[in-house]
Amino acid sequence: MSRPEVKRMTQQRRIILEELGKVTSHPTADEVYGMVRVHLPSISLGTVYRDLEAMSGSGLIQKLETCGRQKRFDGNPAPHHHVRCLACGRVGDLQTDTELYIKADFDDPGGYKVTGYRMEYTGLCPDCRRDPLAI
């Protein structure tokens, strides 16, 4: 039940945070590794994993683990919705004014205590929509 947290703001974490803030592509750990290595060539992939985990535990960034074997990360910590392209796996942001109504009182929760939910929309990204066979 305990999650890793950020105790010290190192150069590695500062740069990861900066790079994540520049994009809206919700990169994977490996993609973040590539982005950060441009500025800090000696950084280790393990460090990227650990720091992404710690920073999402501290609420500085968001971890998207809704689907797929590969986790993705979002530099915007504010709650918002995501769409995942069923063809290529890309993830985009969704802007919504009205709040989503989620039913939380169940007829039979089977003894579970329901505290939240995880969700993502699915669909097709602009590219795959244009040419579904491209990928």
Place this chain on the structure above:
Amino acid sequence: MSRPEVKRMTQQRRIILEELGKVTSHPTADEVYGMVRVHLPSISLGTVYRDLEAMSGSGLIQKLETCGRQKRFDGNPAPHHHVRCLACGRVGDLQTDTELYIKADFDDPGGYKVTGYRMEYTGLCPDCRRDPLAI
């Protein structure tokens, strides 16, 4: 965009389907492997993976890949909701009378075509609720 489908109902698939129908525990592929091996000791783990994938592609069962590195499978193909225990990873069913309202017309879908959604509730299972430090 193409998914594997069931063309032939083999003994392996029949038994996997039977065993999945007996439980409500949403077992992982490995757990299904253990359940099926009691009745068919020579079955291969690869076959279990392939058959679970094919049968979920054909709508005979449900594949739960909403979260976690390990997929889980549900013998009940009818749409219903799930809760995942944040402490131990167990997954349970949720019964709801009223339908969930999901907003699908977004102010800015960013060029995406939204066709559906994936969601699961999160919380604590009866055991972990009783003793959060047990696991």
Place this chain on the structure above:
DNA sequence: CTCTCAATAGTAATGATTACTGTTACTATT
């Protein structure tokens, strides 16, 4: 400045899943 321990680089290990390869067995058609 110094001390402490969180964080790091580099690498090995893990674990779930997928791919491959030669063989088996459904199903339809002679």
Place this chain on the structure above:
DNA sequence: AATAGTAACAGTAATCATTACTATTGAGAG
């Protein structure tokens, strides 16, 4: 019933994302 075509199989190797380990470094409090 024999044959052909091919989906599915068992067994095993390979892949890929992630986590763990170990010795070393450096952030930041006092």
